Amino acid sequence: MKVLIIEDEPNYADTLEMFVDELGYNITDVVGEGQQALRAFRNEYPDLVLLDINLEGEMTGIDLARAFQAERKTPIIFITSFDDKEIFQKAKETAPHAYLIKPFNPDELERSMELALLRTHGPNQEDEQLLDNGKHAILAKNSFFIKERNKLVKVNVGDILWVSVEDKYSILHTADKRFVLRQSLKEVAEKLDDSIFVQVHRSHIVNISTVEDIDLQLFTISVNGEEVPLGKSYKDNLVQRLQML
Template sequence: MKILIVEDEANYADTLEMFVEELGYETVGVASQGKLAMSLFDEHNPDLVLMDINLEGELSGIDLARIFQGQRPTPIIFITSFDDKETFSKAKQTGPYAYLIKPFEPARLQRSIELALQHAYADGDQVFDNQEEVLLATSCFFVKDRNKLIKIRLEEILWVEVEDKYCMIHTKDRKFTLRQSLKDLAKKLDASIFVQTHRSYIVNASEIEDIDLSLFVVRINGTEVPLGRAHKDEFIKRLQML
């Protein structure tokens, strides 16, 4: 998960960056004033922003939060020394996911980040249990793995297969196990990119290397995925042919 830090106190910014890295997240930038913060926000599209309220320059953290939310709704956690009612009331109008008063423990920051991500991207009907569950965002999935939410961009998915009551999402780097039916997962995939090749397989068409029509297999990243006879004709029709 990509996190933008907006903090004008150098020592505290370093501490926040260290906390974020220790928690296993990625810092895409540290800004001490509004102009740089807006540039980093536009360039990196962070998943979450840790925002100080009192910043260098004309823009406050509250001003930035309004600008960011106007461009793209993004979870924001305010981190500030101000604990007065007036500042809190103004900050609350921007819809932050947490309001932390300095100093605070790393564990509290971790909980705030995880809750912010869950509330921002989770399907309201989803209920976590001891198994991994998929969370839908607009262009990616968040898969719960123990105490972390791992982001999978849709274009990173090579293929999906069914095994018993589980769906296996395959990427180039690893495999994710979801307790979800293939039919339910297919509803959350872009039908212009993903196609069913077999009753138990869905593939990313842009990642297909070749198709062996005699052996009824589709090769993706060096792996052969079955091409069912019942799906072959419809699958071929949807390919751009020369």
């Protein structure tokens, strides 16, 4: 996720930059003035804007938020020193994803950024509750957002080759990486499109479009050069599904 920071107080700008960097997000720019902010927004196409309300120059953060939203809907988190009802009401008109009062709590900032990302991709209330409950993956439209340390990593559903289970964990296998989730295979299966994914073993689900060959003697499936076990009770369903393609 690309983050634009707009803050005219050097100390807070440095602090925000440090926090966002530690969370693992890409900072496109750090600016403190309205026209600079507009140029940075138009040039860098940020996914999220951290925006101070009281800025140097003629434009306030609220003015910038209106300008940003008029050009391209982008999640905005206001960060301000003013705990003022009138300012809050004006800021609320721009539909920000959060409104944080300085000095802000780093954990609050992290949670606000995560939820802003999720809401942008259209998750429902249940998805947000999953994140609050410590789940490691949230499905948003055609992708999973998987929590790794202090950031959310986007994995396109189409890039998942197969899913396996080890102990109490499910593992999403892509061409170049494995993602470990604290969810059961059943929970993951419920979030996958059953027209694309099929269970081939009590501990494996495969992306049917990635199947290279099936060994009906050894009961194995080749996916991206790897062998995935095929359960005998799942064979007929798999063969039938392949014939339907």
